Amino acid sequence: MTHVLVDDLTKRYPGSEQPALDAFTLDIPSGSLTAFLGPSGCGKTTTLKMIAGLLRPTAGSILFDGRDVVSTPAEKRGAVMVFQNYLLFPYMSIGDNVGFGLKMRGVPRQTIRRRVEEMLELVQLPGVADRRPTQLSGGQQQRIALARALITEPNVLLLDEPLSNLDAHLRDEMRDLIVRIQRDLAVTTIFVTHDQGEAVVLADKIALIFDGVLTQYAEPSEFYLRPVSGRAAQFFGGTNFFPAVRRGSVVETPIGSFAFDAPYAERAPAGESVLTIRPEQLHVRGANGDPNTVTGTVRSRIYVGTYTRYIVRVGEHDVEVIRSADTPGQINEGDDVHVHFPSDRLWLVPKA
Amino acid sequence: MASSRSAGAGRQEPEGRGTVSGGLASGVHYGALVVLLLFLIAPLIAFLFNAFAFRWFYPQFIPNEISFRAWATVADPNSKVLEAFVTSVGIALGVTLASIAIGLPAARALGLYAFRGKRVIEFLLLAPTIVPGVAIALGLNINFLRWGLAGEPFGVGLVHLVPVMPYVVLVLSGVFANYDTNFEDQARSLGARPLAIFWYVTLPAIIPGVMVAGLFAFLISWSQYILTFLIGSGRVVTLPILLFSTAAGGNAALTAAMSLVFIGPAILVLILISRYLSGESGAVGGFGKI
Ligand SMILES: Nc1ncnc2c1ncn2[C@@H]1O[C@H](COP(=O)(O)OP(=O)(O)OP(=O)(O)O)[C@@H](O)[C@H]1O
Ligand SMILES: [Mg+2]
Numbered sequence: 001m002t003h004v005l006v007d008d009l010t011k012r013y014p015g016s017e018q019p020a021l022d023a024f025t026l027d028i029p030s031g032s033l034t035a036f037l038g039p040s041g042c043g044k045t046t047t048l049k050m051i052a053g054l055l056r057p058t059a060g061s062i063l064f065d066g067r068d069v070v071s072t073p074a075e076k077r078g079a080v081m082v083f084q085n086y087l088l089f090p091y092m093s094i095g096d097n098v099g100f101g102l103k104m105r106g107v108p109r110q111t112i113r114r115r116v117e118e119m120l121e122l123v124q125l126p127g128v129a130d131r132r133p134t135q136l137s138g139g140q141q142q143r144i145a146l147a148r149a150l151i152t153e154p155n156v157l158l159l160d161e162p163l164s165n166l167d168a169h170l171r172d173e174m175r176d177l178i179v180r181i182q183r184d185l186a187v188t189t190i191f192v193t194h195d196q197g198e199a200v201v202l203a204d205k206i207a208l209i210f211d212g213v214l215t216q217y218a219e220p221s222e223f224y225l226r227p228v229s230g231r232a233a234q235f236f237g238g239t240n241f242f243p244a245v246r247r248g249s250v251v252e253t254p255i256g257s258f259a260f261d262a263p264y265a266e267r268a269p270a271g272e273s274v275l276t277i278r279p280e281q282l283h284v285r286g287a288n289g290d291p292n293t294v295t296g297t298v299r300s301r302i303y304v305g306t307y308t309r310y311i312v313r314v315g316e317h318d319v320e321v322i323r324s325a326d327t328p329g330q331i332n333e334g335d336d337v338h339v340h341f342p343s344d345r346l347w348l349v350p351k352a
Numbered sequence: 353m354a355s356s357r358s359a360g361a362g363r364q365e366p367e368g369r370g371t372v373s374g375g376l377a378s379g380v381h382y383g384a385l386v387v388l389l390l391f392l393i394a395p396l397i398a399f400l401f402n403a404f405a406f407r408w409f410y411p412q413f414i415p416n417e418i419s420f421r422a423w424a425t426v427a428d429p430n431s432k433v434l435e436a437f438v439t440s441v442g443i444a445l446g447v448t449l450a451s452i453a454i455g456l457p458a459a460r461a462l463g464l465y466a467f468r469g470k471r472v473i474e475f476l477l478l479a480p481t482i483v484p485g486v487a488i489a490l491g492l493n494i495n496f497l498r499w500g501l502a503g504e505p506f507g508v509g510l511v512h513l514v515p516v517m518p519y520v521v522l523v524l525s526g527v528f529a530n531y532d533t534n535f536e537d538q539a540r541s542l543g544a545r546p547l548a549i550f551w552y553v554t555l556p557a558i559i560p561g562v563m564v565a566g567l568f569a570f571l572i573s574w575s576q577y578i579l580t581f582l583i584g585s586g587r588v589v590t591l592p593i594l595l596f597s598t599a600a601g602g603n604a605a606l607t608a609a610m611s612l613v614f615i616g617p618a619i620l621v622l623i624l625i626s627r628y629l630s631g632e633s634g635a636v637g638g639f640g641k642i
Contacts, residue, residue, distance in 0.1 A: 087535055
């Protein structure tokens, strides 16, 4: 249970102009599960390594429970990192791998053996202590890597893409295991992913990083309802973006004018911006004349199983609408439809 | 012994070529191996015969009488053979340890990191393999005399490092070329201190390369004559030095016996290291870079 505060953290690799991480500030509550989310090369691993103490920051500080740990060497920091490709020591048995951290701390051999068995139980792989790393599957190796980190009872657990090397059903299994263990042990955990779905399902809070800059740090639902930028919205599957000008609580766009709900209106950028709304928040209506409704023609209809995706042509623009499978009323390609934009779901982001 | 010798190259080669399973290509390989083996073993057999022979003259094919006189001389402290043996072992072991200690960090830098001037350093490292040792020894001799290193085993060991280091660094940098430093980071993150990381993580990964590099270092130092001669100023008597003067003396049996004393440890070291020389250990990767 350790509170982690990352303050103004910057990393500039020698020989590169652009910092890999730029003035990154983040407050991670004790015992929480936080996701570092972002596209490849945005600086997730770099940040994780700096928190682990494996990489020296160019500037900034990292505080564990208020104590600056930047000058504390990794082996004394108590922040244990699990690498993306497991990195089980190939010359050791599974038992020696799991027990490694305790051995380094001079724990008696009997105790280590007992704790190793406990940890193997915890990750649901009892009885593999005498095997070699190569005798385990990728998913099993990943769980051993997790056990090897947990046995040291870390202050902070750092997982670099713990699921990305696993195939689909193993991924779900591992994900559930991580959540269960994290809740049981209440260890402050940060995990890295480039998959927004994974972040949403797992994390208490998500730190969205683009190009070494923290774009948004919030609970998962915020990224759907209130993304801070068009890019953030897009990363979470947003597809509807229209150039917009807000005047008071009315937004004018090339496809029409929409009334904007009061609570959001004050916070939205005035003047030129971009209107965005998630495809599942749009409604297809029969009757015209409603406020906040535009008329268009269905250009394509894609059946995805649990839902159907429609592309509706409105003037010069495409509007994407998603309807769940059991919504009544058949809509076909070529139909003229009315698309309703709920006033409390409209969201404005700054112009890129 | 006699039979293996009479089955010389002339008879063995066509036999190998005719092997049913392998066809012509593997037959040629087989024949080449036999020739190579004969090249390696024949002198040893000759030494063996010589070392134990007593009044062995042409046209006798093998000696008629066996004698241990040469070996008695070898064992006699007055012959200084054992003393030279100890000196040789001491210098070779010292050179081996020193070359690994210096070579490891150097090879790590060369194998893992890209930096300015890397190619120049790589070239300079190979230079001693091209420049004759005599030139280096003559150049160093004056300085070594001035520094009081000439005529000392330490100075001789130091100058042995010149031909040894290129091989050691070459082999070791090949090992580091395929080395993943993330394992070290992982160990550190789990609480391992630098020495423990080296012992539990780095060393097991590179030990085959270290062994092979050490083998080269030992053998190169072990067989140095000219550098030892020039820097040792006649006061550091290693086995090769003693061997040369004995050979010049014309006692064939003693020369052969000393040669065996000289070759023995080299073969022993080779056998001890041989399991690391197998292809799968990857230790010989360094040669890919030449
Ligand atoms: N050792 C290094 N030297 C120089 N640049 C580096 C180094 N490591 C990473 N970078 C650069 O820093 C940036 C961030 O890298 P980082 O590995 O943190 O990204 P990431 O978000 O973890 O990406 P991925 O999802 O692909 O793992 C990248 O542009 C990368 O090229
Ligand atoms: Mg990464």
